Amino acid sequence: MAESELLSVRGLSMRFGGLLAVDQVSMEVRLGEVVSLIGPNGAGKTTVFNCISGFYRPTSGEVLFKGRPMQRLPGFKIARAGMVRTFQNVRLFKEMTVIENLLVAQHMQAERNLLKGLLLTKGYRRREQEVMERAAHWLERVGLIDFANREAGNLAYGQQRRLEIARCMVTQPRLLMLDEPAAGLNPNETRDLNQMIVRLKQEEGITVLLIEHDMSLVMDISDRIYVVNQGKPLADGTPEQIQRNPEVIKAYLGEE
Amino acid sequence: MASQLLHAGFSAGLTFLLGASVLGVELRSQGVNTIVAVEGPMTWLWLGVAVVIVFFHQLFRPRIEALRRRTWGGSRFSLPPLLRNHAQRRLMIALVIGALLLFPFLAERSAIDLATLTLIYVMLGLGLNVVVGLAGLLDLGYVGFYAVGAYTYALLNNYFGFSFWEALPLAGIVTALFGYLLGFPVLRLRGDYLAIVTLGFGEIIRILLNNWTELTGGPNGISRIPKPTLFNLEFSRRADEGNIPFHEFFGIPYDPSYKVMYLYILALLLSLATVYVIYRLMRMPIGRAWEALREDDIACRSLGLNPTGIKLSAFTIGASFAGFAGAFFAARQGFISPESFTFIESAIVLAIVVLGGMGSQLGVILAAIAMTLLPEIAREFNEYRMLLFGLIMVMMMVWRPQGLLPLKRPQMELKRG
Ligand SMILES: Nc1ncnc2c1ncn2[C@@H]1O[C@H](COP(=O)(O)OP(=O)(O)O)[C@@H](O)[C@H]1O
Numbered sequence: 270m271a272e273s274e275l276l277s278v279r280g281l282s283m284r285f286g287g288l289l290a291v292d293q294v295s296m297e298v299r300l301g302e303v304v305s306l307i308g309p310n311g312a313g314k315t316t317v318f319n320c321i322s323g324f325y326r327p328t329s330g331e332v333l334f335k336g337r338p339m340q341r342l343p344g345f346k347i348a349r350a351g352m353v354r355t356f357q358n359v360r361l362f363k364e365m366t367v368i369e370n371l372l373v374a375q376h377m378q379a380e381r382n383l384l385k386g387l388l389l390t391k392g393y394r395r396r397e398q399e400v401m402e403r404a405a406h407w408l409e410r411v412g413l414i415d416f417a418n419r420e421a422g423n424l425a426y427g428q429q430r431r432l433e434i435a436r437c438m439v440t441q442p443r444l445l446m447l448d449e450p451a452a453g454l455n456p457n458e459t460r461d462l463n464q465m466i467v468r469l470k471q472e473e474g475i476t477v478l479l480i481e482h483d484m485s486l487v488m489d490i491s492d493r494i495y496v497v498n499q500g501k502p503l504a505d506g507t508p509e510q511i512q513r514n515p516e517v518i519k520a521y522l523g524e525e
Numbered sequence: 526m527a528s529q530l531l532h533a534g535f536s537a538g539l540t541f542l543l544g545a546s547v548l549g550v551e552l553r554s555q556g557v558n559t560i561v562a563v564e565g566p567m568t569w570l571w572l573g574v575a576v577v578i579v580f581f582h583q584l585f586r587p588r589i590e591a592l593r594r595r596t597w598g599g600s601r602f603s604l605p606p607l608l609r610n611h612a613q614r615r616l617m618i619a620l621v622i623g624a625l626l627l628f629p630f631l632a633e634r635s636a637i638d639l640a641t642l643t644l645i646y647v648m649l650g651l652g653l654n655v656v657v658g659l660a661g662l663l664d665l666g667y668v669g670f671y672a673v674g675a676y677t678y679a680l681l682n683n684y685f686g687f688s689f690w691e692a693l694p695l696a697g698i699v700t701a702l703f704g705y706l707l708g709f710p711v712l713r714l715r716g717d718y719l720a721i722v723t724l725g726f727g728e729i730i731r732i733l734l735n736n737w738t739e740l741t742g743g744p745n746g747i748s749r750i751p752k753p754t755l756f757n758l759e760f761s762r763r764a765d766e767g768n769i770p771f772h773e774f775f776g777i778p779y780d781p782s783y784k785v786m787y788l789y790i791l792a793l794l795l796s797l798a799t800v801y802v803i804y805r806l807m808r809m810p811i812g813r814a815w816e817a818l819r820e821d822d823i824a825c826r827s828l829g830l831n832p833t834g835i836k837l838s839a840f841t842i843g844a845s846f847a848g849f850a851g852a853f854f855a856a857r858q859g860f861i862s863p864e865s866f867t868f869i870e871s872a873i874v875l876a877i878v879v880l881g882g883m884g885s886q887l888g889v890i891l892a893a894i895a896m897t898l899l900p901e902i903a904r905e906f907n908e909y910r911m912l913l914f915g916l917i918m919v920m921m922m923v924w925r926p927q928g929l930l931p932l933k934r935p936q937m938e939l940k941r942g
């Protein structure tokens with residue numbers, strides 16, 4: 270059991286002044302799972318993401334990734350460890366092209382030795398070729414290959430969302446964290462997203478931690494679900510258990 | 526239309542009031558009295574012309590602007606399609622470089638000298654472009670690095686007898702070190718704060734050079750800095766002991782213009798090297814990271830890029846180009862003092878980058894040429910140079926905030942086949 274745990278969050282709390290945005294949240298994500306984090310708006314889901322991915326320093330609690338504590342590391346080191354996230358509001362490099370977005374994301378895999386780059390050594394050219402090929406491969410997979418040389422900011426919203434996921438995937442992460450990836454998508458695009466996540470899981474063996482409001486999507490692809498409400502953990506379990514949980518129903522009905 | 530008329534009348538009236546008070550009358554002291562002297566009819570005539578122009582321009586402004594929009598189209602003009610083709614582009618570049626190499630053999634000495642000065646600004650502009658245009662870090666103290674480069678050569682020569690060629694790489698390294706050191710404290714700052722701190726850095730360097738008299742000679746500067754040699758051949762009439770003058774070696778009569786030509790060719794080669802190195806950097810992982818950082822540092826961090834390291838590299842590499850330019854400047858002038866490195870130099874170089882279009886190398890080169898040639902052409906207006914400069918900047922900000930030739934995407938293309 271403990272062997273297969275990729276991410277474990279224990280007693281995570283985050284306080285902003287007088288507001289306890291996250292209060293004693295604990296989660297386990299096992300290798301190869303799709304785990305969702307749901308809850309009403311303002312429940313603290315994004316804040317949990319920010320704490321895990323190193324953008325906020327949690328007030329207390331522990332984040333273990335592959336058994337190693339992460340909560341003191343800066344965000345870029347956490348990303349390098351293999352935990353990569355998207356943002357609730359898409360954050361692409363808008364003035365760069367689609368392919369360049371994917372090249373930047375592979376900074377750590379690229380040959381960064383200045384001398385080799387300036388002299389265009391064989392090794393450098395091979396590495397650049399690999400980086401370019403991986404980028405093209407992922408553009409193909411998310412259906413954006415025809416837009417490779419367009420400015421990312423000019424893509425349609427749904428395409429930008431897909432590009433953001435591709436940009437995570439080229440870093441070859443172990444854990445993909447998606448913050449409301451279906452927000453703003455139409456039903457067709459949401460269905461495509463659903464299929465894409467399933468395929469990522471099956472073909473790449475990627476583990477996914479998902480924040481999402483679209484309940485049919487969540488219930489369809491999640492192995493397990495965590496529910497938070499007003500920063501506090503409310504329930505967790507399989508989609509069936511969550512759908513039958515009276516407290517969850519109350520929290521959601523209460524919101525409406 | 527009535528409101529247009531009112532607006533135009535108001536603008537014209539304002540022009541008259543301002544013009545009349547500034548140009549039309551003059552306070553003169555006559556003994557103990559101060560009298561108001563009214564200017565002659567010519568001044569009033571010109572003022573009248575100005576008022577009429579302002580009136581009609583304001584009256585028809587909407588139409589003028591509509592016309593301008595139509596003729597300029599999307600306003601984002603790019604290079605003529607001729608240059609899109611790879612082979613033609615190579616040929617074009619080769620032709621331009623050939624012409625630039627031929628230039629000193631055809632031009633007058635003063636023109637060559639001016640071209641050399643222009644090339645120094647090209648180097649400075651390209652170097653600052655790395656920091657401001659690519660990495661998006663507003664640096665107002667760039668002249669500090671230029672000074673460090675110049676003094677590195679001057680001091681190494683003065684105290685240890687280093688030649689230009691020995692000192693040049695060291696000037697680059699020392700300046701890069703200064704860039705690194707400045708980078709550290711300012712990494713957490715952004716925007717305005719960064720601008721202020723770097724401004725301070727430039728001033729500190731200058732004041733330090735001014736006051737550390739024992740080492741730098743203070744305001745008197747350092748003189749008798751030797752010119753660069755060509756494989757140890759000197760371009761002076763008589764060489765220092767051990768060296769041979771260029772003209773004696775080739776058995777030709779002495780001509781001071783050889784020196785000017787040699788300096789120009791050196792500046793050209795240094796500039797071309799700068800262009801090439803930055804061209805490569807822009808297409809390398811580090812250059813991509815600079816641009817990404819300028820656009821969104823949070824997204825950068827989320828992908829495992831370390832913003833600190835990337836900013837530092839921009840500062841360091843950008844500074845080193847100023848170091849090379851500075852060493853060359855010291856060699857060309859033969860004399861340097863802190864006065865050459867005032868804030869106005871930083872402002873001019875920054876103006877070159879902004880004018881050229883943040884990030885684009887060709888734009889920066891064109892802007893550097895414009896910024897150094899215009900004041901020379903407009904010599905009669907010498908007193909109004911800064912005014913002209915300000916005017917151009919304001920007009921640019923109004924009409925072409927993206928610069929003359931904005932950075933053209935993409936740097937890296939996916940070629941399929
Ligand atoms: N940086 C911050 N400073 C202050 N309060 C914040 C900050 N980030 C989030 N919050 C607050 O924390 C609460 C949870 O926000 P968030 O995590 O974005 O909720 P969710 O993603 O579940 O909709 C909200 O009340 C929000 O205002």
Ligand SMILES: [Mg+2]
Binds near residue numbers: 314
């Ligand atoms: Mg949120």
